[in-house]
Amino acid sequence: MRLQIRLLGTVELTVDGRITTPTPPKRRAVLAGLALDANRPVSLDRLAGMVWRDEAPASAVANLRSHAANLRRVLGDRLIARPNAYELTLAPHELDVTEFQQLAGQGRSRLAAGDPVGAVESLRAALDCWRGAAGEGLPRGTALDNRWASLDEQRLQVFEELIEARLAFGEHLVLLPEIRRHIAAHPLRERGWGQLMLALYRVGDVPAALTAYRDAHTALKEQLGIDPGEELARLHRAMLDRSPELAYVPPDTPLAVLAPVPAAAPPVTVPRELPADLVTFVGRTTEVAEVVAAVTGAAPAAAVISGPAGSGKTALAVRAAHTVAAAFPDGQVFVDLGYRPSVTPAEVLARVLRALGVPAAEVPCGIDELAGWVRSRVAGRRLLLVVDGVTGAEQVRPLIPAGPGPALIVAGQRHLRSLDGVRRIDLDPFGVAEARPLLATLAGADRLNADPAATAELVRLCAGSVLALRIAGSRLASRPDLSVATLVAQLRDGRDRLDLLAYEDLSVRARLATGVAAVRFADEVAGRLLEQLGEAPDAPVLPERSAARLGVSVHRVWQALEELADAHLLRRDDPAGYRLPALVRDYAAELAKVSAPTLTGWRIDPVAA
Incomplete structure (x- = not known):
């Protein structure tokens, strides 16, 4: 006779x-x-x-013998009558409770022995024995209640042991919904709270991990009148200290042996947002290699590309992103901030969440929650984020990868020195050797070879700006009859240079205007100082004189000078000297003419720095 008795659910x-x-x-x-x-x-x-719930009736023995007789008709000699007792003989595999406990014991032993793969297999099999609440459908209030409560407790312990084993494999992001449901149903489980805290911490959402501890403290205090135990408190202190022992260390066993994410999990959006790579991209071989090394190296895998307006930062970021795209199969997100300092970090995070498939209506509002959502969704995923047109470190700071998996490329005029742990790539202007291939690609090598001196002068007049060179090359390409020498003669007249360095939707003046507007937004004094310098672009910078005209302290002028230098609108000649780069000088002179009435009417206020 083959028997199977199942008590972990409906009997x-x-x-x-x-x-x-x-x-x-x-x-x-x-x-x-x-x-x-x-x-x-x-x-x-x-x-x-x-x-029976209460005292057994007088007919209890007769009723029990009647029930036993009916069971014996089904169970046969498996049910044995003893003196004032009955005994049911079963093999271990014939009762789901025994099978559950054996599998749970195996999983627990494997976990203790450092075999999380085997532990996951056994513990999952143990939980698969359950179909509902233990003893479901039986009378309550009897002596069996303690047995059911004990089994329910064992089930919770096994669930938490399975979570521990899966955390050992870095399934922190996948487990978060399961742990949260577990905690919602059992808010007094300190081990569950600790696992939630650890999962959040390891996906980079430290604020949420600390909030989870506060929630655990509240639940225990309100319902039991006690504080969290020493183990949970110790975990909290370690998180506050950013203890290295909390860092995730992957096991040696391949992850492929684990079961895949359940099919019921929400589909993962795989964004492919990179703009087209420029066919005419030339040079910058070293810089591309540096960005690639940064985003494919150790965490934080982040690179900041900075340089003057029109130096090719966007093109470099896109080229590097395409170079490594295959290494980021979970997607590539591209966000263009347009050098608008008014774009808030919350807007950037919301844009990333939408790219990752979060419906706009479900995107949270608070910056901490937004950052937590983003970190949770990118943690462990091979996902590349590219953010262009950045004007301030705060716009991208929440996107710096907190662990292995995601990578970040940032492009902007500023160096963003306050970002910690990122690799910085600063773009210098093109020299003749770098500029010539770009011009040749656009205008043809024969025209350049016909007048090498004029070609060198064209590069000088374009100040090595990739954008200016691209525009000059496009002008030459559109006018086969226009010689390089003729274009050089036109550009030598500084009054028309910025007019000539515009072609279709490309404009050096427009790009400089965007950069200057960003500086004005961040530092009004720096913007006014740039206008003042434009009155005499070739004159040396005299901080004392500028301070008097601007109505600020000399120290404040030095701050503004550093602000302009960081935005590549001034160039440091030596520790105490600055000068305007060539194309910036032309634009600053235009600003000075437009603002001349305002400049001469400035009121000198003793404003402290």
């Missing part, structure tokens, strides 16, 4: 593959009580306590 009896579960609840209770104490005699007094 069920199967004999030789056919379900023959008794109908009367008290008979099912007798079966459950005998099965829980299988292979041992169970006295009639104990059986009575398992069947």
Whole structure:
């Protein structure tokens, strides 16, 4: 006879593959009580306590013998009558409770032995034995209640041991929803709170991890009147200290042995947002290699590309992103801030979340929650973020990868020195050797070869700006009759240079205007100082004189000078000297003419720095 008794859910009896579960609840209770104490005699007094809530009736013994007789018709000689007792003989595999406990013990032993793969297999199999609440459908208030409560507790322990084993494999992001549901149902489980804190911490959401501890403290205090135990408190202190021991260390066993993410998990959006790579991209071989090394290296995998307006920062970022795209199969997100300092970090984070498939209506509002959502969704994923047109470190600081997996490329005029741990690539102007291939690609090598001196002068007049060179090359390409020498003669007249350095939607003046507007937004004094310098672009910078005209302290002028230098609108000649770069000089002179009435009417205020 093949038996199968299942108590982890609705009580069920199967004999030789056919379900023959008794109908009367008290008979099912007798079966459950005998099965829980299988292979041992169970006295009639104990059986009575398992069947009746209160004091057993006078007919209890007769009723129990009647139930046993009915069960014996199904179970045969498996149910043995003993003096004032009954005994049910079962093999371990015939009772789901025994099978659950054996599998749980195996998983626990494997976890303790440092075998999380084996532990996951055994613990999952143990939990698969469950179909609902233990003893579901049986009378409550009997002696069996303690047995059901003990089994439910064991189930929770096994679930948390499975979570521990899966955390050992870095499944922090995948586990977050499961742990949160577990905590919602069992808010007094300190081990569950600790696992939630650790998962959040390791996906980079430290604020949420610390908030989880506060929530655990509140739940325990309100419901039990106690503080969290020492283990949870110690984990909290380690997180506050950013203790290295909390860092995730991957196991040696391949992840492929683990079961995949359940099919019920929400689909993962794989964005492919990179702009087209420029066909005419030339040079910058070293810089591309530096960006590639930064985003494919150790965490934080982040690179900041900075340089003057029109130096080719965007093109370099896009080229490097395409170069490494295959290494980021989970997607590439491209965000263009347009050098608008008014773009807030919250707007940037919301844009990234939408790219990752979060519906706009579900995107949170608070900056901390936004940052947490982004970190949770990018943690462990091979995802590349490219943010162009950045004007301030605060716009991208929340996107710096907190661990292995994602990478970040930032492009902007500023160096963003306050960003920690990133690799910085500063773009210098093109020399003749770098500029010539770009011009040749656009205008043809023959025209350049016809007048090498004019070509060198064209590069000088374009100040090595990639944008200016691209515009000059496009002008030459559109006018086959226009010689390089003729274009050079036109550009020598500084009054028309910025007019000539505009072609279709490309404009050096427009690009400089965007950069200057960003500086004005961040530092009004720096913007006014640039206008003042434009009055005499070739004159040396005299901070004392500028301070008097601007109505600020000399120290404040030095701050403004450094602001302009950081934005590549001034160039440091030596520790105490500055000068305007060539094309910036032309634009600053235009600003000075436009603002001349305002400049001459400045009121000198003793404003402290």
